[in-house]
Every structure is written in structure tokens, then in C-alpha cells.
Amino acid sequence: MDRQLWQSYLDIGIQHNLWPDQLYTMTKTNDFDLCKQYVTNYIQNNKKQLNHCQFELTKQEQQFQTCSIKELSFEHMGRRLKELVNRERKYLSKRNNDKLIKFKNDISGKQLLKTISTASLMKNQPNEFCNQLITIREKQAEIWKEQLMLEIRILCKFLPPNFDHLENFISSICLFTIE
Incomplete structure (x- = not known):
């Protein structure tokens, strides 16, 4: 496969x-x-x-x-x-x-970026469109990174049975230290 x-x-x-x-x-x-x-x-x-x-x-x-x-x-x-x-x-x-x-999405994204960069719209407002695209790609990369980390943890059986308890514990410690 x-x-x-x-x-x-x-x-x-x-x-x-x-x-x-x-x-x-x-x-x-x-x-x-x-x-x-x-x-x-x-x-x-x-x-x-x-x-x-x-x-x-x-x-x-x-x-x-x-x-x-x-x-x-x-x-x-x-x-x-x-x-x-x-x-x-x-x-x-x-x-x-x-x-x-x-x-396929990566290929489509690269083709879209190539098309947009050669379009006449980019000549009129290059910063606005580029900044929007960069923001979207950064968000997409962050989501893919989070998904990959979760998949790796699951595949490696890294998540302990009491993971939810640990997550709540860590969150409460972070809130305590912030306050």
C-alpha cells in the first residue's frame, strides 16, 4: 500500500x-x-x-x-x-x-499561489493578498502539525490511559501559575 x-x-x-x-x-x-x-x-x-x-x-x-x-x-x-x-x-x-x-491539496495550493502571483490583481494589491495567503498557510501548517503529533502519539502508544486527567492537571497548573 x-x-x-x-x-x-x-x-x-x-x-x-x-x-x-x-x-x-x-x-x-x-x-x-x-x-x-x-x-x-x-x-x-x-x-x-x-x-x-x-x-x-x-x-x-x-x-x-x-x-x-x-x-x-x-x-x-x-x-x-x-x-x-x-x-x-x-x-x-x-x-x-x-x-x-x-x-493533492499541497499541489493545488502551489498551483493556486502560482496563478494568483501572475494575475493582474497581485499587481494592484500585492501585500493584502500575499498576507492573507500567508496567514491561511500558517494556520493550515499549524493544524497539520497538531494532527501529526496526535497521530504519532497514538501510533507510538504514547498516550497514557489517564491522559485526560493529566491534561486537566496540566491546564490547572498553567491557570494557577498565570493567576
Whole structure:
């Protein structure tokens, strides 16, 4: 699914002849072709890793067939594994769709900025429109940052069970120190 996501990035980037700023930052260049090469290399490396994992899985499957497990039936294990795979597939699909939407929005934002900067309106009132765009982008970046931090905390199981209690405690300390 990761390879499909990056293949979509490549297709969209080539179609619009543009990459989001995040990709330019990752590649440490503003050159379109170098970014394209970076994405292509990432996809190729991903394919190699997938092939290696499939090889290892096949090897382990052959070793597993020689073992005998008496406590759980193969049908029960197979059913549970399918449930796990389906859950993970749904999660990855949602995550990739969210990333793809963000990628498309970044491309659209860059195209819009390019269009606006070349329009005659910008010649008449450049500061007003630029300041509005900058404010919107800063707010958008802050929201994305907050969402990313929450996702990272959840993915890392960083949030303790008593998180709400801690948040209220911290808020009350902050209010106490302000007063």
C-alpha cells in the first residue's frame, strides 16, 4: 500500500509538473527531475523490500509447516490472521488516502499561489493578498502539525490511559501559575 501511495505521488507530480514543498525539502533540492528520481528510487527500493519480505515469509512458512501445534487449530489461526490483515489493510488504506489528499491539496495550493502571483490583481494589491495567503498557510501548517503529533502519539502508544486527567492537571497548573 505504501508503494501504491508513492506511485500516486509520482503520477500526480508528473501530471502537474510540480511537487509539494515537503518533497523538495526531503530531497534537498528544487529540481523537478531530481525529485522525480527520488520518488522513483523510493518505489524501486520499496519493491525490493517487498520481494525480500515475501521471500522470507515463504521460507518461514516452509519451516512452520514442519512444526506441529496442538493447542490451536489452523482454521482458528487462519481466521484470526485474516482479521488482523483486514484491520491493518483498512488502517493503511485510510492513512494513505489522507496522505494522498494532503499531497493533492499541497499541489493545488502551489498551483493556486502560482496563478494568483501572475494575475493582474497581485499587481494592484500585492501585500493584502500575499498576507492573507500567508496567514491561511500558517494556520493550515499549524493544524497539520497538531494532527501529526496526535497521530504519532497514538501510533507510538504514547498516550497514557489517564491522559485526560493529566491534561486537566496540566491546564490547572498553567491557570494557577498565570493567576
